[in-house]
Amino acid sequence: MMNSLVKKIMFGAGLLLVLIAVPHFLKFHHQDLLIFLTINVLVVASYRIVTLTGEWSLIHAVMMGVGGYTATLLFKNYELGMWFTLPLAGGVSALIAAILCFPLFRMTQFYFLIGSFAAGEAIRLTWIQYVNPFGGTGGLSGVEPPIIGGIDFLDAIPYYYLTLVVVSICLFILYRIENSRIGLTLHAVHWKAALAESVGVDTWRYRALAFIVGSFFVGVAGGLKVHYLGTITPNQFGVGYMVFILIWVIVGGYNKFYGPVIGVIVLTMFDESIRGFDEIRPAIYGAMLIVSILFLPLGLESIPAKLKAWFGVGSAPDEPPLTDK
Template identity: 45%
Template structure:
């Protein structure tokens, strides 16, 4: 009798392993198709759509970078301001020092990362809503600095004349080479952030989120890792800001205010934040919705506000929670990754 039960369990485990392997191969094939589609997209779409794709790649880096500090439970209202730090830094470096885009982007990221580490230190004592509000206050202080110092940052009008950049003989003013440059940078950034997510450091971030006291009890330096997560997120946000500045050719304080931050939160809430892929799903869906509602310009804030409320109330796990349920049905008995990862913003 016991032998028969053991055989059934062994068969069930073997079937589950085959199903998981099949799912992983399917997912890998899907990623290959996505990359292939991304490579041929510039030759198939209209110029306007190509510009949307360029901005989408920049936003892709931004939304994934926001999840890194969220892995420790630190939801910030200053993240787009840190993106602005990268944008203003690259504006100053490219216009005053005439540095190449290959230098301005990493240098801007370093500045944003260092500033992020500095500003998070006084906020480490706070948690939850306190951290949320403190980040908003510090972010506004930084943003209003750009408004106040007109001689350096251009005041409310910002800075113009930022070069699109060149790589050798390739002029990034043109949309197609700019798109491929953004695609390469986005691929590198997302690969690094994904590796962080799956690394021991990423597991430490999640452990702090799940039980900070227990994490301290087992010897984890919680303040250090929280600051590290925040600075890492702002580093990649700085890259997104630098790329945006070079593409638009101008920056201004209004582009990094609370209204922009709200859209970042909507991306996270709609997609979910339990896994690395949730924010990406949210960005894709909201970007499509943003373009579909372009004729309804006056109604757009109301529509997206309603969308935010709907997901917070009826689907707090975001769209990825639905995808997880579908995956569980396809692969019965498979553990949901969401159980071990940070929840949705505002939880």
């Protein structure tokens, strides 16, 4: 017991050390990438809580955009600092999600998927259509990171630490939710909705809760991104980005909390290694998605367990379908 706790602390301390040290060994371009990677970790982790109830939404990328646009507009129009824009970015995303719950969660499965896609596209096209205040296709720019105590967070390394802190707090909260009784109920809603209902679970409320919480955190991620990047456009949050989220989650493994995180880290490193093949990069991802679904349905996360089973220690993990019919 004590031993495992010590191990955990050692592991945590080691991880922290690596996370703190890593930007100092990177070139500037890679420091940039590290920040986006950290933000994307939050994006996939927040997507995971939505998928816990078995509903695969296609609006997550747009919800990130909602957070991004909120932060941008608050910064530009009211000169609010990042400490206000980030929670408000999450809050507005959560609010929009809460409103969308009423139409969207009358549907399940395929209908929910298409419905969420439609709602997302409608929001995104609104940004394109209404140049005032959203800036149209060209988007908005001029968002700046904060200056706190003389540290200019425009520099990559300080901003990375800031992102790291925010993302870590968010991940901790998401992890706590997933491992609480609420997480257990979300699981119940996914796999045996009728049984859950018969012991008093309002499945609608829990689907909605997961969706709202997921949207809040992806909104925060959107705020983090725009404060570093300085610009925001509707196309950053299009189907293309949504598909990347799906790829990260699925290739990493959607069955465990850390699966999507592994997915986004491994694929970002992979992405760097195929730089120079820009033209065919989408096809490589497409092929990877297909191969992953067909041959590694539980994702990278399941490889250790599979290897163990192959060598005859431990049993192979079950492979539940992505959705029930």
